[in-house]
Amino acid sequence: MELTAMEARLNAIVGRKSYNCDILFRVIDIQEQNGRKVAVLYGEDVRLIADAPFEDLVTLGPAERSKITQAFRSLEEQSFELFKQDIELMKEKREYEATHGYKEELSYFQLPGRVLHLDGDPHYLKKCMNLYEKIGVTVYGVHCYEKEMPVRIHALLDQYRPNILVITGHDAYSKSKGKKADLNAYRHSKSFVRTVMEARKKVPNLDQLVIFAGACQSHFESLIQAGANFASSPLRVNIHALDPVYIVAKICYTSFMEQVNVWDVLRNTLTGQKGLGGVETKGVLRTGMPYKPMDED
Template sequence: MGIGDVVVRKSYGKDITFKIIDVKEDNGEVIYILKGISIRIIADSSRDDLELVNKEFIAEKDKILNARVSQAIKNAISSRGGTYTRITKSPKIIPEKELMFGRPGKVLHIDGDEVYMENCLKVYKQLNIEAVGRSVIEREQPLKVVDMVKEIKPDIVVLTGHDGVHKNAKDFLNLDSYRNSRYYIEAVKALRDYNSSYDELVIFAGACQSCYEGILDAGANFASSPNRVLIHCLDPVFVCEKIAYTRIDTVVSITDVIENTITGIKGIGGLQTRGKYREGYPKSVYL
């Protein structure tokens, strides 16, 4: 087995497919560092627990997740039928529906994993959301995020990548128990020092098993992971979709945001937040 091979872990029922990204030696034992293909997690394993699979192989859990992704995309698009084009009528102007137009919120997605980022950008495009992606490793995100926000001027910022709870960790509020949670927290704090308004700048931060409470306390609107579970690589995208396409004068239903994700309430949570969708009238005749 070597870097780039696709494997499953026998002790976990072969539930998740991983790619080997590094091989290390610990006290004479070879340890394989693994990255989830669809799940935002970094793990390690001994050789004996791994089984090679073909690149075409999709673990049973991945099949279920992929089906949920397809359904979530359909639900997101179909839910916009009339939902985001309403406008209050006045005695002077009664807008015709065909003359209405709108602008969803703009997203800056900063991801510690370039492959995950590219997959997210494809789905943003499917959902008709303007999104700019930047691949930045987790420990550098606090140093670079504010300059990127100043450059791109997004309405919504996503800070994600990989995370995970260290083996034998018992204190789930101690940042030493996590691989990367401290970096997400530092990045969120930097953003809130730059813009303290939860409505002007909406922030999602975290990855698999991240320190949910610490990230929210730092100033994020939404975070992972309340129950320290694994989250899907596209969960941040579906959070953004709900915010981007909810009207600016409406507080987004937190339960609607969570139900819109792949992982659900155990993996994603957050605070009341206003939408970023702005309606306009009338449409330009030249477009």
Template sequence: MSDFNIGDIVVRKSYGKDIYFIITEINNNNDGNPIYTLRGLLTRIEADSSGVDLLKQNPRLVDQDKQKFLQKTQQALVAQSLSRRLYGINRSPGRPGSILHIDSSKEFLDICVNHYKHSKIDCFGHTVAESQQPSIVREMLERYKPDIVVLTGHDGLKKGDVDLKSLDSYRTSRYFVQSVVEARKYEPDKNKLCIFAGACQSYFEAIIKAGANFASSPGRILIDCLDPSIVCEKVATTDSRMFITPWSVARLTKSGTKGIGGINTRGHLKSARNSLRT
């Protein structure tokens, strides 16, 4: 009988209890012992573990930590906005680009959608498992016709000796690659459709090669649940006559340049101004 159940919140003893996980699946190994599939509660990491390495957490205390985390994140975003205003780096008047956000996590999706709404960006959100994203992304692009699409959820490197240049070493990266390929069949022009794809430790190079503008994770590190929305907010609110560098976007995120990379990308704000601000 399993010591843990689907929905339990746990930490891993071998990793210093550093990340809260929720158990999403239970399978037995060849010896008949349960192996638990884990998804990060506040980060976009997926992993698996035996029961001996797990400690169950008090949901009430976890929720308190979660609220503190979200509050700090929101405060940091507000501080960034105030800093831009202080130095005269205000958003140009006009209509921001629209965003289609496809996420395997309903909770993360809600957090990101709230961020878009706070930034007054039109957005469309759908919860879809990573494995199903390649089969639905084109239909959703045709339905909503967004300027920007986010393809995200959870990911992670598999245990053991892994080849960082093989999709087989990643838990869900192949689905992000396939989804980007399908999205580019809809719109090949990277200046007309901006694509962000990936999650924690994702195969960055393969996702970029498939046609994404931005992806995670160049340094195979964990990324924050809000990082994809921070990247796409920047794209949506940058004048369409200007280009965004990967560095300028990555520095706005918690994970930085080791977590987010990409290519120079045109903004998607349709400005009312006749000339660029210098």
């Protein structure tokens, strides 16, 4: 059903006819451009920002929305199961090493590091926080609009002192604004790049502060050059809302004495190497002993 002025409201869920309604979008703003109504859209499952005229938008019924959403949910469940298997194998390896090949009974504890997650979308931030909790990662989530991130990052780093920093939200490349190499042709890549650069002024070492930066179609090369360990999007494709969490969790559960192979980080994400990339990085997990429960004398 074509979107009408009566139906055009904030947070309405719509699809774009010109793209065969392949992605669910949420209306976050309504503007007038050149005499016609235009809706500003955030992807429901991918970190994409777009705008579209009303005549290109349709409201989707429950059955249509469920069909599109189910495909993403299936991918999420598959990635989560693969990730759990990966974490279990890493845990068994650490236990083997800590007990000298299971020859000694040693009690130990682990510190997987702290994460500061800046997100331009509070809806996505909530989804990510739920996944962090399921995985067992200590995280501080802050909703911060993309253009405000470069200004706020210094104070946030001082406040939370994280081992890992996530800088994400929504982004998009616009061919009409320039070539793919032109940073000005992107919606929020410039803000992400500036935020990474400001963070690196505080912590220059790539292993002391691990940074993931970017969203859908972001300028990957500029983000890496600015100092990000991992970024999106090498082929300018859309990335899933939860992809940053899987990258961060892999680093959290890898020992600081080990390097994380880039492919090992990417293989359990929903997007893979087309949408995500990075450089070799050390893990942040630290193992200590002995472990003593707090209720013991």
